[in-house]
Amino acid sequence: MGLVRFLLAVAVVINHTGPLYGLVMTDAYMAIKVFFIISGFYMALILTEKYNGPGQTRLFFSNRFLRLFPLYWAVLFLSLGISLVFKFGLHTALLLGPWQTWLDKLAPGTAALLAAANLTIFGQDLLFFSHITDAGSLAFSTDALYRATPAWFFLLIPQAWTVSLELVFYALAPWLARRSTGLLLALAGASFALRALIYLADLPFDPWKQRFFPVECGFFLLGILAYRLYAALKPVDIPRATLWKVAGLYLAAIVGYQFLPGFMGKELYLYAATVLSIPFLFRLTKKMAFDRAIGELSYPIYITHWTVIMVVEYACGRTHLPVIALLGTVAVSVALNRLVADPIEGFRQRRVLRSR
Template sequence: MSGDCVIDQSNRSLKFFLLGKENLEFLSLVPLYIVLFNSKWFFIHIKGIHSSYTVLMGLALCIDYSLLFGGMYVDYNPEYINLFSSFLCQVGIPAVVKISVFRELKLGIIRLLLAIAVCNSHFELTSLPMVDGHEAVLTFFAVSGFYMAMILEERKESPGCFYKSRILSLYPMFLFAVGVSAAILFFLDAHPLISRAQVVEILSNPSGFFIVLWTSVCVVGQELLFSLGGGEGGSLHFISGDMPSIYNHVFLVQAWSLSLEIVFYSLAPFLVRLNSKILLGLSFVSLLFRVFIVLTPLSDQSFFLRFFPADFWLFGFGIISYRFYRGLSKKVSIVDYLAFISLIALVMIAGGVSNTYVPFFLPMGAIVLQPFIFRAFQSLVLDCVVGKVTYPFYLLHYAVIGLFEEYADDPLGWHIFAVSMAAALVAFLIFSPGIGVLRSKVRRRASGNPILGTA
């Protein structure tokens, strides 16, 4: 059976059960059946979402048929369906819902769209000129500004409570993803960019070991690896232009964005207290700095491509975008859905924009459109669920790409997407219950009430 564990005598590498052909088809179905088997339970226990049931089932059928006609799988195997149904019961999905972990995250559909764009930049999913991964991450920053402003202004959280909540939201999943990526690299020698021998070489040097360890475990500063090159014996030096850097020698390549996010989180409780005029002024200065970088030779320097002062405008205008939303009528209109369609169109064509304008094209579009999109989907449970899964998807998809490139003869982008989503859902189910409990305790202590608190 192709799903069994076998030893390839040519390279002595272990081919795991999950990489068998039938099992790849089964994993492709995981996102669909997560929705199918759980949607009814959601609507029994969460108020006011009967209309969302129809949306979820319709989406599930759309995913189903799109995968079918896309050649992702040929037929349904009842054994897989029964196996997965049993798995869902055993992992305790009701416990996840009871802790109300689905209630918090908003703008999930936008986040998933951007995460797909990042995945597409690492392994092609579509031939359309979809936005590049770097610009998709910049747009994430604008969405983050909107969302953090909403959390801080609506919940009135203290800075300490906010920081603890952010750490619990980001760090456990980050460490899990680092562990998965490191295990795959060291045990299977599977990585889209590097080999195990290359990592061992850079780690053999004390400075290289410290920098890679720091940026992999502590996150902050990981964007600097794009500006460092490796020399003989694992030595490090700053580079410029298109010279090869050591960014691909870390276990979680895409986690550089978390470094800039953390810097923003450290400032967010104070930024939301600023007068809108002051915040606009600071954001415009940052935007002008980015424009200056783009129009000068500094654009060729890797250091300035991921430089917080030049990217601050994304977070700042994200906060302003939320304040604009607060002034809108709460009544959903056709404009909101047109805004969502427009954002999808921008994502799909941004890759064809001139390099001069591409750092601004999609982020500015998201800043303008996200208040309307949020108004349209804020009561949709699916938006919350998708938002929760997007973060582990972003962290794990690169490891999945490495496995497919190592073991699949002719990997398809949508196979990688489906398995990455399946891995993200499993990681979400593992971590969310515990994280939800811890965050509730943090908020109860912050409010001075040891018994009652919001989840």
């Protein structure tokens, strides 16, 4: 599972830089949805098998906070610091450009909301449905991304909108993990039915079909259902060779997705293959230390890559941008894990052990 998460994070990076010597893998749009499915699986797993006693829900929430926020804040302040160096040393504001242009025009409440979204992650997805008016206030619009100044411009880590959706799912996860399979299927069906209605409605593809939680939550629910399949298969003796075959076929589908024929059909195939493959992938890799280690890079890769891309593009231009930005992102992510995430991870696991 770790290698899958790593490859999905890499797919997002190269979708933002351009192909890596012709390789695109999956579209970032689909990679994020596969991430949501995997997240649903893991949350159902740990809520069922790890955080399953009295007082454990509170521990689940606090450990999720420790997993996401310290690393996010480290990247946020790193991005802010780099942007300030660029502003005062190189006379370009980098990620602070919209703030530099608009700060004296923003209404105080609007500036506070934008700053709060950057600091807390919460509501970052909603900024893709909002824009800044000429009066400096925040306004909702169905076509906000096509207005002169979309509100997301003020995010220093704009890709963290997905983390905002994750936080909403985490709030619901303890309740969802205890619901019947029938109800989960009904809720997922309702989410995908709403997605279909939005496709038929005259609404922009972005953000309504890829950042709107009611139409994205179906993918989290698919992940919970994948966990139910994994739990049902636990007593079944599956040959290790079969697990390797499933893993190989699924990894080939991710890496070679761009070469598969069709359009909508192959997208649906990838989602179905993810749900059906996860139980086998997790069973194969759950005790592999290397797989876990490489998977732990996926979150820092995801939240650092935008800043790294901006710096590399300024320093080197677009020549070889995909490979330089990817290598730089991985290097920064390794450092962040060593300096920030790893010490906190030890603390997180000790908290779980003490609670038993």
